[in-house]
Amino acid sequence: MGDRSGSVLVLTNPLDVTTDAVLRVLAERRVPVVRLDPGSDLHSGASLTAAYRTGGQRGTLRTASREVALSSVRSVWVRRASPYEGPSELGGQERRFAASQTLWGAGGILASFPVAHYVNHPWANRAAEHKPAQLAAAQRSGFAVPDTVVTNSADEAREFVAAQAGGAVYKPLWNTPYAVDGRPHAVWVREVDPADITGAVSVCPHLFQAKVPKAFDVRVTAVGDRLFGLRIDSPDLDWRRRQDRIACTPIDVPEPVACAVAAYLGRLRLVYGAFDFAVTASGTWYFLECNPNGQWAWQPAGTTDAIAHAIADQLQKGRDT
């Protein structure tokens, strides 16, 4: 049933240069690719049609440079599609109507190909973005997990933070774009003083976590059963803040951690995942997070190139039969 010669559908915005690293590999291999940014292309000339009836479905996608039968799509790479915001020339509720119809209509069509291999399925990504779901899956997959509490009770928060002998940190449950005086801001991980906790914790849930006495950080990029480990040494608790200060070295992933990664991916139905670990001097790998659609092309060239090829392999092979 699966058409092995079918196209790879890539959902992303035109500025996503990471996508291009994989598309160049697929081009070398002469694997046909169709690129679509549904949130904007469908308002500017591209068309998407799906038809359903008893016992079957079919459809067609037409972009500026491609026409493909939806049944021939061998795999779908969900990267960095633009938000569904509706046609920019509309305003107010008309624009919101068009945006919602596109989200639920086009988003539904693109998530419902019967034989395609999704890297990752968009709804699996959505489920796996929830940090409580990550922690629940992590502890059931065999990872060491730092003591963590998610609460909107200031008393619970204060009690938890005060009880952590090695200190505690705060992490947002979602990164909301946030600007102060027009300048982009974010929460960078740093220690929490229990005395700083106020009743403002009750406004919404907050995540507090024991600070791991780490010797170094590790990013493990998982593509199917292929793992790419990278040790990250940073002068900062949160290595993302000053990336010009980090030192990266490839590192082997211990077998028990690799097994837990496989279990985690299976549990959350992911093909790809960017795992972050804090590793102690005694060699315990503490699971911090897994971003199901995490950026990977910032890593050293050898790692990036290997990941690009591994993703291309996944997209080329399509769904296992």
Place this chain on the structure above:
Amino acid sequence: MKTAPWGTTRMEPFTATVPVPQFTPVIDPETQVAVFVDGHGRTVELGGHGTSTSGLTPTQTTPDGNPGSPTDADTTESYDQDQSNG
């Protein structure tokens, strides 16, 4: 009584974000790779790839030159939530 969430008191600026020049991406019909063209019609290479683009717009960049992609929990299905570490 209106109280801002406690978490917003933990916000700090990105170390440096600089505007990126405006390039027009053109999708190569053959490979579907985006080709960036400057104001003089010349092809340009964009810079590196950041660890996270959350909170940045396509016209801003982290020092390593990664253009941010738009994110909005209510309007997108594929997120760009690189995680906090520490």
